[in-house]
Amino acid sequence: MTAPPVEARGLTKVYGDLTAADQIDLRVETGEVYGFLGPNGAGKTTCLRMLLGLIRPTSGDARLFGRDPLAEGASALDGVAGFVEAPRFYPYLTGRKNLELVAALDGGDARSRIDDALETVELADRAGDKVGGYSHGMRQRLGIAGALLREPRLLLLDEPATGLDPAGMRDMRLLIRRLSADGITVLLSSHLMDEVQELCTSVGIVRRGRMVYQGPLADLLATAAGRYRMTTSDDDRAAAAGAQRRGLRDVTRRDGHVSFIAADPQAVEELSLALAADGIALRSLVPVSATLEELFFAITEGDGLADASAPPAERPTLEVA
């Protein structure tokens, strides 16, 4: 069995009193687009730096394709490319010279891929200009071009679309999707939820240095599935009636509505008939679908509702208001 592109166990980084990363377990499978989410300061960048061997974990270890960047140094980064925070280049050199420089440090035939990489990120016509005159978006794209020179099997991108204008964001997403389609595994940190929901197949959510959810995006979205909200002519009685029905759980009376989770659509149908039979009129009955953003806030701003280590069935449900 080949080693997964990313496998980190118990990654911890302590700076004085601050625990920037606390026992982070992270696993990215081949072919995934993995979204690494968390509020600013949650520890995403610290983790990415540890994965790339830029900083030493206080404890724990990281493997990229089974190799340890701390023990093996640069050679553990074979097939791995990316950047943490904004990609940085030498402002007094041209875009092409910057790429030639990093290609020289890559060795092999990296230099021969410069033209293709510039073409891919659509910077070919500005490659002769000094990077000092580049816009933020152009530098982000040059960062991707620099990564592509390494013919990566794994791309680590730290908030690649941050600071880009809407068109730049769209182009960046298209590019990431294209690279993923080419078979590159992508680990992408972001706090742009729609970006992650659009691009990613798996997510890891960190909060105050701890991983609070990790798993397929679909599973996360499914934790909020089956939730309904209704308003009736008598919410108190409706809530009481719902609480006694099989197939419904978490029936709660809230301000101006009743919410519940239904095991299947049939349970909802039966509830509506039962309410009618009891003389309770339905004013509205709507399924509540949660976006990743709502789930994200529920996880990162709640009291640590979800526990990443628990299997999905045991995970506490997420209340999405």
Next chain:
Amino acid sequence: MPGVLVVSRWEARKLVSQKRTYLGLAAAMAAPLLFVTALALRDGAPEDAPFGASVRSSGLAIPLLMLVFGSIWLFPLIAALVAGDIVASEDQNGTLKTILTRSTGRGRIFFGKAVVAAVYAILAITLMVVTAILAGSLESGFNPLKTLTGTEVSALRATALVFVSLGVYLLPLLGVVAIGLLLSTVTRNSAAAVVGTLMCSLLMQLIGVLPGLEGVRPYLLTSQFDAWQGLLREPIDTAPIVHAAWVCPLYLVPAIAVAWLVFERRDVAGG
């Protein structure tokens, strides 16, 4: 994996693209030019300094006098200009992470930088010597030179001695480069490292003249800036050169070793 020379080549290209690089080289060339200009315009000579009395009789005294004056702060500063900046500037610009996430190990990156910092110091001082020989010879003639023991050597032999002196002078100068690299790696701040290196050099000279500390003087790095003067005696006195040859590595080797170890293990955050 690309080697140290690949790193050095690119470090050199980076230097060539930066204006500050030329500042140090220009200063190295300007010093003898200014001195010769002053000689041409004014009377008198710096009689107290070694070779000061000979500057009007032989142009070859001028590079030697420059070596004497330059050791106070000019050459340590020029050496520090690149050595103190070469790691710290990458820290400040955030480009360290760019180069450390490629396929070249940290050790090679470090030594590639160290080689270029050393070459820069050598280049600067060589430019100074060549400029001083040319300008000095134009002003005072390519004439035989009076040694420190009062005898005269031919102009050709004096020229050779100037270049050998330059070689000996490099021993402490490379020590200064090593201190610059250490401070550059540890402080992560270009200005602090450049100024700090110069301060180290000035501080050692200060210690050397403090009363009661005469015993320390022979073991200070900056005292070795005089070692070459043994070449300009008849017969040649090799003792100070041999002394410098073992004292300078006492500074150079630990400074480089610590800088390298710090560079290998340090966290690259920020940027």
